[in-house]
Amino acid sequence: MALYGIYGRHEIDACPINNQKNREMMVKIGKRDMKEVCSKHKINKIIGRFHSALEHTFLWIVDAEDPHLIQQLAMEGGVASFNEVKIVPLIEFENVVDMLEKMDQ
Ligand SMILES: [Zn+2]
Numbered sequence: 097m098a099l100y101g102i103y104g105r106h107e108i109d110a111c112p113i114n115n116q117k118n119r120e121m122m123v124k125i126g127k128r129d130m131k132e133v134c135s136k137h138k139i140n141k142i143i144g145r146f147h148s149a150l151e152h153t154f155l156w157i158v159d160a161e162d163p164h165l166i167q168q169l170a171m172e173g174g175v176a177s178f179n180e181v182k183i184v185p186l187i188e189f190e191n192v193v194d195m196l197e198k199m200d201q
Pocket residue numbers: 106107108110111112113149150151152153
């Protein structure tokens with residue numbers, strides 16, 4: 097299991113709420129068969145897809161095999177055409193505590 101946070105943000109004028117082209121793109125993305133998309137990009141599980149409409153940010157958390165394939169997905173799907181996208185490796189809090197405990201042993 098390898099967790100990644102996919103952090104995105106866009107400008108207000110590029111927001112799908114305000115921009116018809118991006119709105120149409122997002123509706124199209126939302127209708128994709130995610131099982132097929134995940135299989136193609138080696139995403140084992142989507143943990144969550146969270147959006148803050150008025151902050152114009154989003155955070156998706158996925159369990160995936162290859163961050164380069166996540167990058168490819170963001171470009172292919174069009175998300176990266178109007179969002180800054182950061183793909184960040186994540187660990188769970190318990191793993192942080194384990195790591196910290198081992199540092200002083
Ligand atoms: Zn927005």
